[in-house]
Amino acid sequence: MHEASIVRNVFEMLQEAYPDKYKRIIKVQIEAGLLSNIQPILIQNAFEALIVEEPTLASIELEVLLLPIMAHCHTCDKDFEVKRHKFVCECGTPSRNIVQGEELQISRVEFLEN
Amino acid sequence: MSTPSIPKSNRMPVGSVQCDNTTLNLLKANDFVAKAIREKLSDVLVINVCSSPGSGKTTLMQETGKRLSDKLNLAVLVGDPETDRDAVRMKEVGINALQIVTGGMCHIEAQMILQALDHIDLAGVDLLFIENVGNLVCPAAFDLGEDIRVTVLAATEGDDKPKKYPRMFLTSELMVISKADLLPYVPFSVEAVTQDAREVNPTIEVMTISSLKGEGLDEWCNWLLEKVAEKKARLATT
Ligand SMILES: Nc1nc2c(ncn2[C@@H]2O[C@H](COP(=O)(O)OP(=O)(O)OP(=O)(O)O)[C@@H](O)[C@H]2O)c(=O)[nH]1
Ligand SMILES: [Mg+2]
Ligand SMILES: [Zn+2]
Numbered sequence: 001m002h003e004a005s006i007v008r009n010v011f012e013m014l015q016e017a018y019p020d021k022y023k024r025i026i027k028v029q030i031e032a033g034l035l036s037n038i039q040p041i042l043i044q045n046a047f048e049a050l051i052v053e054e055p056t057l058a059s060i061e062l063e064v065l066l067l068p069i070m071a072h073c074h075t076c077d078k079d080f081e082v083k084r085h086k087f088v089c090e091c092g093t094p095s096r097n098i099v100q101g102e103e104l105q106i107s108r109v110e111f112l113e114n
Numbered sequence: 115m116s117t118p119s120i121p122k123s124n125r126m127p128v129g130s131v132q133c134d135n136t137t138l139n140l141l142k143a144n145d146f147v148a149k150a151i152r153e154k155l156s157d158v159l160v161i162n163v164c165s166s167p168g169s170g171k172t173t174l175m176q177e178t179g180k181r182l183s184d185k186l187n188l189a190v191l192v193g194d195p196e197t198d199r200d201a202v203r204m205k206e207v208g209i210n211a212l213q214i215v216t217g218g219m220c221h222i223e224a225q226m227i228l229q230a231l232d233h234i235d236l237a238g239v240d241l242l243f244i245e246n247v248g249n250l251v252c253p254a255a256f257d258l259g260e261d262i263r264v265t266v267l268a269a270t271e272g273d274d275k276p277k278k279y280p281r282m283f284l285t286s287e288l289m290v291i292s293k294a295d296l297l298p299y300v301p302f303s304v305e306a307v308t309q310d311a312r313e314v315n316p317t318i319e320v321m322t323i324s325s326l327k328g329e330g331l332d333e334w335c336n337w338l339l340e341k342v343a344e345k346k347a348r349l350a351t352t
Contacts, residue, residue: 002220002252006140013138026131030140035281037251085280086313094316096284104255106138113130 003042007050010106011057018109027061027110033069033101040064069101144256147224151259154231159345160242161338162260164282166275167248169268170292172200173325174334175243179209181335186342187238191230192245193222200245210234221252224259240342250279261345268293269300273307280314287319290334294324 010030015022032038043064051058069082073089079099080089088094139145151160163171175190182188190211192200201213212234214226227244236242244260246253265286267275270293276283283289289311291304308320321337323330 009140009143013140017136017138018134035284036255037281085277087284087315088313094312096315096317098284102255102281104140106136106140109134109136111132111134113132 003039004046004049006038006104007043007046007062010062011050011054013106014109018111021111023056024111024114025060025109026112027063027108028106029063029065029108031065031067031103031105031107033067033103035069035098035101036104038064038066038104040066065107067100067103070099071095072097072099141255144224147228148257148259151224151227151231154228155236155242155259157346157349158236158239158242159262159342160244160258160260161341162244162246162253162258162263163266164246164250164253164263164286165248165266165292166250166268166271169248169266169271170325171245171248171266172203174266174290174292174323175204175209175211175245176207177325177328177331178243178335178338179204179207181331182241182338183208185335185339186240188241188243189234189236189239190243190245191227191234193226193247195219195247210239216247220247220249221256222246222258223256227258240346241338250275250282254279254281254285262287262341264288264290266290266292267307269296269302273302273304274310276307276311276314283311283314283318286315287317288337289318289320291320291322292325294322294329295327 010028014025044062047062070079071082071087072079073091073093073095075091075093076089087096165171179188188209190204190209191214192211193214193216194200195216195218198213198215201211204211212230214222214230216222216226222244244258263286265282267289269291304322311318311320321330321333323334
C-alpha cells in the first residue's frame with residue numbers, strides 16, 4: 001500500500017527534527033497502532049528498497065512496534081483491549097473512545113555519540 | 115544489493131549510544147492540511163465517500179445530482195489512480211466535478227484536496243462530495259477535512275466487510291448498502307452486515323439503496339438535505 005511513502009516520510013521527518021544529529025542515527029523505532037493498517041514486513045521491504053537509492057541509510061536499523069487497540073469504557077472507567085475488532089467492553093458497553101491503536105509515529109531514535 | 119546483508123540486529127554497537135524518546139506523528143502533515151481545508155470550507159458540507167472499487171459511488175453521485183439539482187448546489191471532487199472518466203460521467207449529467215488523478219496512489223491525501231480547491235468553483239456550493247479512490251484500507255487513515263465520512267458497500271461484495279476493514283467502518287457515520295436490486299441474487303444479509311458494522315461502530319447509520327432502480331434514494335437525499343441544513347444551522351450560531 002503506501003508503506004514506501006511512509007518510510008520516505010520517516011527520514012524526511014528525522015532530517016527536519018534532527019538536522020545536526022541526523023547523520024549519527026543508528027536506530028529508529030516506529031509505533032504503529034493496529035488500526036493504522038501497517039504491515040511491519042512491508043515497511044522493512046520498503047526500507048530495503050530506499051537503501052538501494054540512498055546507501056547511507058544502510059547503517060540504520062528500523063524497528064516497527066505494533067500497538068494493540070485499546071478503548072475506554074465509561075461504565076467501568078477503565079481501558080480495555082479491543083480484540084477481533086469488537087469495540088465492546090466485557091461489561092457489555094460499546095465504546096468508540098479509542099485511546100490507542102490509530103497511531104503511526106516515530107517513537108524513539110538512537111544516535112551514536114561522537 | 116551488492117554487499118551480502120548482515121541482519122541489522124547482529125551488528126556490533128560501536129561507541130556509546132544516545133537515545134531520544136519522541137513522538138513524531140507521521141500523519142501530522144496530513145492532519146495539518148485537513149484542518150486548513152476545514153477552515154477554508156467552513157460553509158460547505160464536505161462528505162468523503164469511500165468504498166471498494168466499483169461499489170457504485172459515481173453512479174450514486176450522478177443520481178444524487180439529478181435529484182437534488184433544484185434543492186442544493188452540489189460539487190464533486192473525484193479521485194482515481196488514472197483517467198478522468200468519472201469526472202466526465204458526472205459532468206455529463208450537469209454536476210460541477212473535478213477529477214483528481216492520484217497517479218497510481220491508493221488513496222487521496224489532504225494536500226491533493228487543498229490543491230484541487232484552486233481549480234473548482236465552489237461559490238454558492240452547499241455540498242461537496244469527495245469520491246475517494248476505491249480501497250477500503252488506506253483512505254481510512256487520511257482525514258481530508260471532511261465533515262462526514264460515508265462508506266458504500268455493494269450487495270455483491272459480501273456481507274463480511276465491516277469486520278475485515280474495521281477502521282473504515284469505525285470512522286464512518288453512515289454505511290450505504292448499494293446495488294440493493296441485486297440482493298435477491300446474492301447471498302448477502304443486510305441484517306448480518308448491520309450487526310457486524312455496529313459491533314465495530316455502535317453509532318453507524320445504515321441505509322439500503324439502488325441507484326439503478328431508485329430504491330432508497332429519497333431517504334439518501336433527505337439525509338443529505340438534513341446534514342446540509344445542520345451544518346448551516348451550526349454555522350449560523352457560531
Ligand atoms: N445492479 C446495479 N448496478 C449498479 C448500481 N449502481 C452502480 N452499478 C454498476 O456498478 C458498476 C460500477 O459503478 P460505478 O458507479 O462506476 O462505481 P464506482 O464506485 O464509482 O467505481 P470506481 O470509481 O471505479 O471505484 C457500473 O457498471 C454501474 O452501472 C446499482 O444500484 N445496481
Ligand atoms: Mg467512480
Ligand atoms: Zn465496561
